[in-house]
Amino acid sequence: MHDVVIVGAGPVGLFLACELGLAGCSVLVLEREPEPGSPGRAYPLGMRGLSPGSAEAFHRRGMLHPLLAASGVPDAAGRDADADEPSPPRGVGHFAGMVLDPAKVDVAALPFRLPGPAADGLFTHLEAVERVLAERADTLGVEIRRGVTVEDVVQDDGSVVAHTGEQAYEARWLVGCDGGRSAVRGRAGFAFAGTEPQFTGYVMLADVSDPDQLAMGIHLTPQGMYLRLSAGHIGVLDCDGGAYDRTRQPTADHLQTVLRRVSGTGVTLGAVHRASTFTDRAMQATTYRRGRVLLAGDSAHIHSPTGGQGLNLGIGDAMNLGWKLAATVRGHAPDGLLDTYTRERHPVGARVLDWTRAQAAVMRPDPHGWALREVLRDLLATRDGTTQVFERVSGTSIRYDLGSEQPLVGRNAPEFRLDDGTRLGELLRDGQGVALDFTAGRRLRAATAGRRGRLRYAAGAARNDLGLDAVLVRPDGVIAWAGAHDFGPADLEGFERAADRWFGAP
Template sequence: MHDVVIVGAGPVGLFLACELGLAGCSVLVLEREPELRSSWKADPLGMRGLSAASVEAFYRRGMLRPLLTASGIHADPDPDPDADEPSPPRGVGHFAGMMLDPADVDVTALPFRLAGPAAEGVMTSLEAVESVLSERAAELGVEVRRGVTVSAVEQNKDSVVARADGHKHAYEHAYAARWLVGCDGGRSTVRGLTDFVFVGTEPQFTGYTVLATIADPEKLGPGFNLTPTGMYLQMRAKGHIGMLDCDGGAFDRSQRPTREHLQAVLRRVSGTDVTLNDVHLASSFTDRAMQTTTYRQGRVLLAGDAAHIHSPLGAQGLNLGLGDAMNLGWKLAATVHGYAPDGLLDTYTRERHPIGARALDWTRAQSAAMRPDPHAQALQGVVRDLLGTRDGTTYVFKQTSGSSNRYDLGGEHPLAGRNAPDLRLENGTRLGDLMGDGRGVALDLTVDRSLHESAMRWENRVRYVAGPARNDLGLGAVLVRPDGTVAWAGDRTPDRDAFEQAAGRWFGHPKN
């Protein structure tokens, strides 16, 4: 019996598998698709944007440089190692197809942001992300079985079994574990086979992603184009087109998107007589926004699109799922190993569900602003005015970069519950460099002897590091969870009792 079976070997399932493998859990990943690579994962169709928060997750586990290399980015991840203050981001993205100027981001308004290797988002592909994670998972002893379609899930108080009846795979048909996590996408089989309640809003549009040969591409404008009849996006790759048709989601997966249909939609939303000669690949999607009411039912948990679906507007889906995996991994590992404090696993839903709900609302707001009607077009004018301001652009960047996320952990310090800044010690070591083994970090910037003695009681779960920092942001000590969240922060004279209370809350009973 494995400690954990994960259904789905996409980025979320693989990242979670790496987190669990790093913590010494036995992990089996079951994937329906027989092959790792496909045209839908490679550029240009597989192109995805990773937020700064997601890039930081790879950085903290020592996978940033391999990710950049796999993404075709041949650049130093830390081009200015002597910088302390962050520079404006190179890219900000868009809201409802309305582009933002990165020069308008007020970096001083970003909470506890420091310069570092993971201060920027990265354009990559699903193929690159999955190849890096697959290699790391193999190094950690994680087994991935492909070509396995799960058809039943059964659980009791001690274990859970995933059955793959009737498939032609050479492996056994029943996979038992202490825990099972569904990371199997928006049409999650695991979610459908268990008692999760999936609620939300129905779609307003059908979207299309198309790779085609266009006879007259000059008739289409570059980038996002909001029109009185819809929206289209001409991307940088030749023949790569995105479209939104406000049909209430009627077409999505109801029939195969033929060349004739796609050309008719493109002509309608673009207001041109553009011609598609050939369609090489095409798929459809909607802005249906749904979320499970909880992310756990007994010994079954959900992460990524299995727990929440929405339109791809704003590139939130992959980043939201990776955040789920980072949050869940260390908590599930602590539960497996028996040292998790009471209720630790329940904090996964409590912390991540509000983040997911906010992402769904973010995409709903964009859908409402992109409708081809006078009300939405009036709204677009108001939004453009707001996005033309420094405060408006900064607000959007906070949302899309993940810098506005904060878990409600209690306590009075404004850093508690936020992503930890990448503090750098005087010897050059950064906080991110200290998190590669998946443990928490107690960073003592005042070299307080009593704090050292206290932290060593959790040394198998928390790494204690002492020394002054180049820019300590007024902090005396910081306790960081394995997912990079600040569990506790102290001033120049750290409170040992408060530290121990926070350490016990998140890391269980200390050694005697």
């Protein structure tokens, strides 16, 4: 019997498998596709943007540089990783097709952002992400079985069994990472609630007889939106109420009809090499855990890909769940630790769903949508508006409610850099938490020592300590406690309470 069975070998399932393998858990990944990779996951159709938060997750596990190499990115993700102060991001993205100027991001309004290798995120493709993660999983002893379709999930108080047509796989825990049509979610009885679609989206790689009719970039039109990213890489959003049947493969004639109507051109398509469809149906599991079965990624939530939030949301799920499930498997999890996964990640998912719903409303092809679009265009062109969008899409605005008024607690930790050059991301690579003592006063050393294997102590002055004496960082990079200057007995007590809460008693 394995400690954990993960159903689905996409980026979320593989990242979670790496987290569990790093902690020494026995992990089996079941994937229905017989072979890794497909044309739809490679460049250009598989192109995805990793937010700074997601890129940082790869950095904190030592996988950023392999991912950059696999993605064909020529330089480091963070342009000014060694600078003393953060610089404006290289890109912000768009909101409902309205592209934002990164130069308008107010860096001074982001008080907890420090320079680092992952500060700007990166563009990659799914094939590169999955290859890097699969290679890492293999080095950690994770077993991946392909061509296996899970048809049922049965659990009791002590274990859970994934049934296929011919075999049963038993584990102490099972995690569904098997996509928006998750068999695990359905068979395990999770409720899935949300809203129906407003549009149908199409992505295609096709020959275009008269490409000059379609301008490069993103374009809002009275009928929806189209984007052209390269010669024949085209996307279309058709505000048809999600009427197109996603079980049908779109024909070249249908794609040409939709593209002409939305773009307002007479463009002519030649051969269509690959095409897929999606909608903005926005649904979320009401809980991410039922007994010994958990959900992560698209199994837990689906939404429009507008704004590029799906992969990043799933990576965040895996980073949050991995260390908590590992601690539960290893037997040193404090009471209720695993329940904090739903409590922390469900609100984040709900915010992303609302973010995509808002964009669908703005793109409605009617007078109300057009009026709303013009109002938002003016607001988003301001410094405050651009900064707000950056905070949302980069993950900077995420803050878990950990019951503390200290403004850094619950947020993703800045990339603290000690004077000797050591970065926080490097200290997190073994999957342990970190007690980072900037005063090197040894006041936290004793409180940390009894939690070896779960929490490590590191001391030294920082190039920028943000006015803090010390911080306690969870394995997922979230600040669990922070002590300001004038550290005293009450601060030490607060540190010990936070360490007990997240890492268990010494």
